[in-house]
Amino acid sequence: MKSTTIDTLARVEDLLKALGEVQCRSLFGGYSLTIDKAAFGMLVEGELFLRANEQSANYFTQRNASKLKFTRRGRPVYLNYYQVDNELWDNPDLLVRLAANSITRANEDIAHRQQELRVKDLPNLSLQYEIWLWEVGIGDVPTLKAYGSKACWLKLRTIKKNCGIKTLYALEGAIVGLHEAALPAETRRELYEWFIKQPSSLSEG
Template identity: 45%
Template sequence: MFALVSEGELYLRGNAENEKQFYLMGMESLIYRKRGIPISLRYFKVGKILWDDPDRLLQLAKSSLDGMLNDIKTRKNGEMRLKDLPNISLSLERLLWQVGISTSAELREQGSCSTYLKLCSIKQNMGLNVLIALEGAILGFHEAALPHDTRHSLTQWFISHQALVCSSAH
């Protein structure tokens, strides 16, 4: 995802090549509130100045797309530490190690649902947010930017597997 629309506003994805430029242009970063705490995402609001300069807007959009594609290529070719993936905290990384997942490739191979069930086997009270965080990490999205259809599918899986999930936790 190289751009997103939130509350009717277009945001371009920042990356190593264009993020500094976005800041210098005064573009506002998208703020997501998680439990009341503001989290700045790497997406930057397209303002009137850019809407009035379509060539410049297309150039920046292409920069965002190129950066996203480069990030995907880098992730697939090189193994990042799990905690460097979106949504994966140090504590979640340690739990993943405990269930035998130590690389991003292993996480992708297992998938979010299978990994979630493994995590539930060692830790009780894992919620839907962990499942969504895992899928976001696999796809390279912050959990707030996870596509609606993906979030909906995971929610349905979680509801349908709740008995299994609850019974697999110690």
């Protein structure tokens, strides 16, 4: 960790000590800041970025604050975090209020996720499959079910060239709530007949 980042972290810890103990871990080339597991900010190259909610987003956009950006697969990805400028640092009461709002929003998201079934929680699917599906634009269970197993398989094959019949069975089973081995024979036969008609179909090992 660079000295500028260390200095900023110490400044954040001192400012927000009334809100709780600030934890710091490496993430996306910077450092994620949490209090009681609620991610409220990021430190990147010595700069503090606060996670936005509706109220703070209006504040930051009115001041043309910079959004946090990182690069994924050669493309820029913007996160919902805004840079804290000198004017905001000079207004510690406001900065603490904004940080508290960020923590509240993060805690609300944690509670929502705990109630919401994730893709990786479905039969046959793992965290790795969840990541692959997220990369092709399928980030939740309703979207997975809306696309169906065949469309999801076609999307996965754009990034996973050895995507084969077992993946197709796994996706169908996840959607209907069955282990892929328990799929009805008629369903497996229909999926297999569709699969072999796809250009450059590959078998999985």
